[in-house]
Amino acid sequence: MAGGSNTSLLGSLRNATGLDDLDVVTDSEGNAAVRAGRYISDNIYLGVEAGAQGSTRGTINLDITEELKARGSLGSDGDSSLGVFFERDY
Secondary structure, X not given: OOOOOOOOHHHHHHHHHOOOEEEEEEOOOOOEEEEEEEEEEOOEEEEEEEEOOOOXXXXXXXXXXXXXXXXXXXXXXXOEEEEEEEOOOO
């Protein structure tokens, strides 16, 4: 049907809360988790993931340039990561 819109439950919640990302995902152990995030500026994204087992993880993505990205995360279990990535579209 022409002119139809996609009004999924997650899409509606995403719009109502002002989040840029809201998804139900599985964590590294196969458990259900909810992931939510928002761009706080054009080049900075903050996110959080909460797992069914009580684990949480905060993330930050920083676009330094169009091709250079920095990503970091910190979990409630003390597990953390930090990386710098070079990406180029061909």
